[in-house]
Amino acid sequence: MPLAPAEQLECYSRMLRIRKFEEAIIAHNPVGHLSIGQEGAIVGACMALRDDDYVTGTHRSHGHPIGKGADLLPLMAEIFGKRTGICKGLGGSMHLTDTSKGLICESAIVGGGFPLATGAGLSIQVRKTDQVSLCFFGDGAANEGTFHESLNMAAVWKLPVIYFCENNGYAVTTSVEKSHGQPDIAKRADGYGMPGVIVDGQDVEAVHKVTQEAVDRARAGGGPTLIEAKTYRFDEHSNRLAIPIKYREDEEVAHWRGTRDPIALYRAVLLAHHPVSAIEEIEAAVTKLAEEAVQFAKDSPEPDMQDLIDSMYSNPIHFPADAGIA
Amino acid sequence: MRNATEKLSYLQAIVQAQREEMRRDDSVILMGEDIAVYGAQSLFDEFDESRLRNCPLSELGFTGVGIGAALTGLRPVVDLTIASFLYLASDQIINQAAKLRFMTGGQLKVPIVVRCSTYYNNRTAAQHADRPYSLLMNTPGLKIVAPATASDAKGLLKAAIRDDDPVIVFEDITLWGKKEEVPCDEDYLVPIGKADVKRPGSDVTIVAFAGTVPPALAAAEALSKDGINAEVVDLRTIVPMDKETILRSVAKTGRLVIVDNSHRVGSVASEVAAIVSEEGFDSLRKPIQRLTAPAVHVPYNARLEKQLFPGKDAIVAAVQRIM
Numbered sequence A: 001m002p003l004a005p006a007e008q009l010e011c012y013s014r015m016l017r018i019r020k021f022e023e024a025i026i027a028h029n030p031v032g033h034l035s036i037g038q039e040g041a042i043v044g045a046c047m048a049l050r051d052d053d054y055v056t057g058t059h060r061s062h063g064h065p066i067g068k069g070a071d072l073l074p075l076m077a078e079i080f081g082k083r084t085g086i087c088k089g090l091g092g093s094m095h096l097t098d099t100s101k102g103l104i105c106e107s108a109i110v111g112g113g114f115p116l117a118t119g120a121g122l123s124i125q126v127r128k129t130d131q132v133s134l135c136f137f138g139d140g141a142a143n144e145g146t147f148h149e150s151l152n153m154a155a156v157w158k159l160p161v162i163y164f165c166e167n168n169g170y171a172v173t174t175s176v177e178k179s180h181g182q183p184d185i186a187k188r189a190d191g192y193g194m195p196g197v198i199v200d201g202q203d204v205e206a207v208h209k210v211t212q213e214a215v216d217r218a219r220a221g222g223g224p225t226l227i228e229a230k231t232y233r234f235d236e237h238s239n240r241l242a243i244p245i246k247y248r249e250d251e252e253v254a255h256w257r258g259t260r261d262p263i264a265l266y267r268a269v270l271l272a273h274h275p276v277s278a279i280e281e282i283e284a285a286v287t288k289l290a291e292e293a294v295q296f297a298k299d300s301p302e303p304d305m306q307d308l309i310d311s312m313y314s315n316p317i318h319f320p321a322d323a324g325i326a
Numbered sequence B: 001m002r003n004a005t006e007k008l009s010y011l012q013a014i015v016q017a018q019r020e021e022m023r024r025d026d027s028v029i030l031m032g033e034d035i036a037v038y039g040a041q042s043l044f045d046e047f048d049e050s051r052l053r054n055c056p057l058s059e060l061g062f063t064g065v066g067i068g069a070a071l072t073g074l075r076p077v078v079d080l081t082i083a084s085f086l087y088l089a090s091d092q093i094i095n096q097a098a099k100l101r102f103m104t105g106g107q108l109k110v111p112i113v114v115r116c117s118t119y120y121n122n123r124t125a126a127q128h129a130d131r132p133y134s135l136l137m138n139t140p141g142l143k144i145v146a147p148a149t150a151s152d153a154k155g156l157l158k159a160a161i162r163d164d165d166p167v168i169v170f171e172d173i174t175l176w177g178k179k180e181e182v183p184c185d186e187d188y189l190v191p192i193g194k195a196d197v198k199r200p201g202s203d204v205t206i207v208a209f210a211g212t213v214p215p216a217l218a219a220a221e222a223l224s225k226d227g228i229n230a231e232v233v234d235l236r237t238i239v240p241m242d243k244e245t246i247l248r249s250v251a252k253t254g255r256l257v258i259v260d261n262s263h264r265v266g267s268v269a270s271e272v273a274a275i276v277s278e279e280g281f282d283s284l285r286k287p288i289q290r291l292t293a294p295a296v297h298v299p300y301n302a303r304l305e306k307q308l309f310p311g312k313d314a315i316v317a318a319v320q321r322i323m
Helices: A005-028 A039-046 A063-067 A072-079 A113-127 A145-157 A185-192 A204-219 A250-259 A262-271 A276-299 A305-310 A320-324 B010-024 B041-045 B059-071 B083-097 B133-137 B150-162 B210-225 B243-253 B268-279 B302-308 B312-321
Strands: A054-058 A103-107 A133-138 A161-167 A196-200 A225-230 B005-009 B028-032 B052-054 B075-082 B113-118 B143-145 B167-172 B179-183 B196-199 B204-208 B230-234 B237-239 B256-263 B289-293
Touching: A005 A039, A005 A063, A005 A072, A005 A204, A005 A262, A005 A276, A039 A063, A039 A133, A039 A161, A039 A204, A039 A225, A039 A262, A054 A063, A054 A113, A063 A072, A063 A103, A072 A276, A103 A113, A103 B059, A103 B083, A113 A133, A113 A145, A113 A161, A113 B059, A113 B083, A145 A161, A145 A185, A145 B059, A161 A185, A161 A204, A185 A196, A185 A225, A196 A204, A204 A225, A204 A262, A262 A276, B005 B010, B005 B150, B010 B028, B010 B041, B010 B075, B010 B150, B010 B167, B010 B179, B028 B059, B059 B075, B059 B083, B075 B083, B075 B150, B083 B113, B083 B133, B113 B150, B133 B143, B133 B237, B133 B256, B133 B268, B143 B150, B150 B167, B150 B179, B167 B210, B196 B210, B196 B243, B204 B210, B204 B243, B204 B312, B210 B230, B210 B256, B210 B312, B230 B243, B243 B268, B256 B268, B256 B312, B268 B289, B289 B312
Parallel strands: A054 A103, A054 A133, A133 A161, A161 A225, A196 A225, B028 B052, B028 B075, B075 B113, B113 B167, B143 B167, B204 B230, B204 B256, B256 B289
Antiparallel strands: B005 B179, B143 B237, B196 B230
């Protein structure tokens, strides 16, 4: 089913929330791995999910909770390492895991999310609910062993899992062409006995459509799907990592930024269906929200040592670490 | 029935613990390679197969699948079979299971049990025979148990399944066939984090766990003929370690021998020795004695393999050195 008018505006708002959230990070606390350029893939996938569907993500974690509709304030406080952060300041930029929106892991171990998303699918099947589990991963992660082990298990057991590749073309500086024997990652699906779909990740509604089909199939007991969204990372791998070589041409980056920006592309689509005022209203609101989030984060307190101890185990025990904290 | 017991082997007690917990709680599932044939075959007659997962050969994958299921409402028991295979699964255990609660600021809990057997003294050579307790001891966020008797195996496994944190259960192949009277009570739990004085004594403390408990008890028996009254403390849980029971015993005896089938460097014995050195030094009348496997790999040759692990005679000799 295509997006209804109100859903289209929500879709635009979420893409813009990712963009403005990260622009605020660049301006105020430049840490982390940015999703700018990849918003269409992320939000298109998330718009096909319910609040109670599970999501696992990656070190490039900011977009996933925002795409799933999470509140920006605790996310920004987490970026600043504050106690009011979604993870009490203990997880940080690579781990914006908001469990209230179904996120169960943002793994900075590349490929770490495959088994966890698959396990959520197993749990859904055992508990006999109609939830689904969606696993965001990058092109680099497709070369980890967990990809193979997890997709095979999901196919064997017909688990309700959508493996969603944000193929942004590069694992840090190594291109897909130089690291994948088969550069179309979705074509691997056939080897596992599941459907594989390639989609333009800069076209949010196209992403939504293929994800919705995979979600519907999973809810109906039809098993897993592998989706590959071809997208592009506008910024460098991480704000904090110096890249001493030129691994992609300036023209390539300029081409994507100039003509393949998912937000600009979708804005043009929306103008055909919505008054410009409706769009500008969203833009003003999201800009204000990002500023509020930064202020909230700046004003928030730091976590303390007791927070570390309290977060270790479910029941307070005299575990050996107690002697090590001065 | 409350006080009834039944004669069970260590392995039978483990199966019984799983059966009871699966009956008690629908969220308990079992996963592992060939579990339909080895270990859980009798459970297939009773439970829905969706709760009994014969897994493909994907130790890292299915351990992580268990963790993902634990994050989303189940209480999986993952049987890794042989502890040497734990290395394959270690990334998901260490980087995910042990850390997700912490890294999400307590939003998540990870109620998973990972079972594995230390498969030594069985002529399987170095890639099947490791006892990697201390490898995981250095990972905060895990609980680690290593029962030495059938009753403890049952009670600790049941406690582990009901626990909201990840628990690693090391089961000792040298104990599999050992039978004893095991409580039938379906709520029989052995608390995680509590050591057990298996034999009271006053002259020397012998700390042992898992497969070193029987030789420690045999040594204590032999020593009693020489008038030496040894106390045997079975750790049962390695993390969190029950240092109070160890320190109380050493305060009484003033002498400590630790018996551990790990390799010597950075072993469980090393940790016990460090705790007593820091917190019980004033009680010690003689230097602490560590009896461990040396830093060589387990050979295929059976005669040499047997010599690697501290037995009764070595324990008796260590005690006599410090009397």
